[in-house]
Amino acid sequence: MDVLGQDRREGLGRKAESRVGLLLLILVSGILLLSSLYSAEASVFRKARETVIDAAAPALKVLSGPIAYVQHVVGDVQDYFHVLKQNQALREENAELRQWMNEALALRKTVESYEQLQHYYAPPEGKPIDAFVIGESNDSFTHSMLVNVGAKGGVERGQAVVDGGGLVGRIVDVGKNASRILLLTDVQSRVPVYIEDAGVEGILVGRTGSRPAVSFVESSDPVNFEPGQRVLTSGAGGVLPRGLPVGVVTAARDGEAIVRLYANYAKTRMVRVINYQFPAVEPVDAGSPEGDRSEEQTPDAGPQTAADASPRPARANAPTPAATTPEADPFADTDEGAPPDDAAPSSVAPPQTAAQPSGAAPQDGPRLAPQGG
Amino acid sequence: MSRRAEGLSRLAKAATPTVLGLVGVLLLALPLRLAQGVVPTPVLPLVVVFFWSIYGPSYLPAGSIFVIGLLQDFLTGGPLGLWPAVYLIVQYIALSQRSYFAGREQGVVWLGFAFAAAVAAIILWLVMSLMSGALLPVGGLFAQMVATVALYPVFAAGFSHLHSRVIVEV
Numbered sequence: 001m002d003v004l005g006q007d008r009r010e011g012l013g014r015k016a017e018s019r020v021g022l023l024l025l026i027l028v029s030g031i032l033l034l035s036s037l038y039s040a041e042a043s044v045f046r047k048a049r050e051t052v053i054d055a056a057a058p059a060l061k062v063l064s065g066p067i068a069y070v071q072h073v074v075g076d077v078q079d080y081f082h083v084l085k086q087n088q089a090l091r092e093e094n095a096e097l098r099q100w101m102n103e104a105l106a107l108r109k110t111v112e113s114y115e116q117l118q119h120y121y122a123p124p125e126g127k128p129i130d131a132f133v134i135g136e137s138n139d140s141f142t143h144s145m146l147v148n149v150g151a152k153g154g155v156e157r158g159q160a161v162v163d164g165g166g167l168v169g170r171i172v173d174v175g176k177n178a179s180r181i182l183l184l185t186d187v188q189s190r191v192p193v194y195i196e197d198a199g200v201e202g203i204l205v206g207r208t209g210s211r212p213a214v215s216f217v218e219s220s221d222p223v224n225f226e227p228g229q230r231v232l233t234s235g236a237g238g239v240l241p242r243g244l245p246v247g248v249v250t251a252a253r254d255g256e257a258i259v260r261l262y263a264n265y266a267k268t269r270m271v272r273v274i275n276y277q278f279p280a281v282e283p284v285d286a287g288s289p290e291g292d293r294s295e296e297q298t299p300d301a302g303p304q305t306a307a308d309a310s311p312r313p314a315r316a317n318a319p320t321p322a323a324t325t326p327e328a329d330p331f332a333d334t335d336e337g338a339p340p341d342d343a344a345p346s347s348v349a350p351p352q353t354a355a356q357p358s359g360a361a362p363q364d365g366p367r368l369a370p371q372g373g
Numbered sequence: 374m375s376r377r378a379e380g381l382s383r384l385a386k387a388a389t390p391t392v393l394g395l396v397g398v399l400l401l402a403l404p405l406r407l408a409q410g411v412v413p414t415p416v417l418p419l420v421v422v423f424f425w426s427i428y429g430p431s432y433l434p435a436g437s438i439f440v441i442g443l444l445q446d447f448l449t450g451g452p453l454g455l456w457p458a459v460y461l462i463v464q465y466i467a468l469s470q471r472s473y474f475a476g477r478e479q480g481v482v483w484l485g486f487a488f489a490a491a492v493a494a495i496i497l498w499l500v501m502s503l504m505s506g507a508l509l510p511v512g513g514l515f516a517q518m519v520a521t522v523a524l525y526p527v528f529a530a531g532f533s534h535l536h537s538r539v540i541v542e543v
């Protein structure tokens with residue numbers, strides 16, 4: 001008794017026609033797919049994505065609450081079975097961390113005294129925005145998460161997202177009240193990083209598996225890295241802050257370093273979006289004798305995530321000497337005789353490189369101006 | 374008034390498969406993390422599309438499937454048009470073999486679904502590999518499709534109950 005079906009068939013036409021509609025819609029999907037292949041970042045598609053995220057956010061918010069609760073409870077039940085072992089492990093870890101804390105406190109004092117000696121101006125720090133994960137793409141090839149803050153909360157495209165462990169990903173779509181994080185494991189994810197002890201820069205490339213790889217584009221020489229070395233964001237490209245912990249090198253494969261991420265995507269629940277303001281570069285004086293400085297600089301970081309054209313001064317606290325261009329002279333500004341109207345004392349200014357936007361007027365001795373924190 | 378209520382209930386019943394598909398998409402967009410992320414979330418809309426394409430294609434017109442797939446693309450952040458194409462092709466496969474599957478035992482239909490899921494997986498892998506410019510690893514996709522196929526009998530039992538007792542019964 002397919003009564004309703006009969007009705008609909010009468011209303012919508014015969015069966016043969018529905019097959020035509022099906023083929024037509026397959027064709028439409030194909031065209032859509034082709035057009036998104038060629039212009040994935042077209043503003044129409046982006047706008048549509050952001051609108052849909054916004055529209056779905058309330059439903060996802062409501063539904064993700066109970067899911068998180070159940071996961072919390074289930075996690076707790078599992079914890080009961082391992083309580084003794086975990087307690088033991090935590091005690092050991094605590095003892096180790098205490099040692100680290102003492103060392104860190106001592107180092108902080110030392111650094112403070114150095115900073116006073118050097119008239120050091122700390123680069124502006126990122127202001128974190130707390131967010132909850134309300135959605136996650138359970139898709140084998142696209143790895144992303146949705147969080148419950150958007151443009152209204154100050155989130156912008158390209159910002160870094162971290163959780164308790166380390167870098168989670170970066171923001172790619174921003175709705176009004178929700179935004180999408182592209183995870184580091186996504187095929188499209190490219191994040192500039194460096195390996196701390198090896199002192200080399202590279203690009204962290206997502207491979208859809210749980211472990212992304214650092215591929216090196218900078219040098220053709222064999223890169224010396226070893227398992228156990230830390231991987232941090234390099235800040236190249238000026239989109240992400242430098243020094244966010246990413247993971248640990250576990251192995252080498254085809255000249256690439258396989259990275260075990262600090263972030264555990266199966267447990268990511270609360271994240272922080274880092275509202276990082278890139279240090280502004282003030283044009284000091286146009287047309288001074290050293291106008292050709294920008295040409296000395298070699299664009300060194302290879303493909304960058306975004307904002308390729310943004311100026312990227314190296315940071316004074318860069319831990320790796322090889323990470324920045326060799327031309328960056330820490331004392332360059334003292335030689336230039338910076339104009340007196342500059343606010344920053346120029347005895348020892350942070351080293352600066354200036355990969356300038358091609359269309360910009362020549363700027364000399366771009367100055368790192370700490371912006372309001 | 375009762376006429377209107379009847380019309381509403383008809384509409385609700387006719388829309389049930391579409392709504393189920395949309396719920397399946399929502400499940401794919403939620404941080405479910407079954408067994409702490411070990412078990413991938415099954416692709417419920419694939420089951421919905423296959424099931425109703427065989428047992429009641431008029432309840433799940435191609436337009437509904439297109440919308441379901443498009444919503445999935447939007448929510449999971451993939452290239453637009455991929456999932457609509459996959460679901461519509463699965464519907465095409467199911468429709469073309471409908472006369473064969475009608476009245477067969479569930480095991481045979483299950484095999485048919487496994488075949489459709491394999492076709493879907495191949496399309497997904499091909500398109501995504503083409504888009505990323507590299508041959509992508511198939512492990513995750515394989516696991517997800519295995520989970521979906523493994524859960525098909527459970528969903529199909531529920532759906533056939535729903536279809537024969539609630540939707541078709543007036």
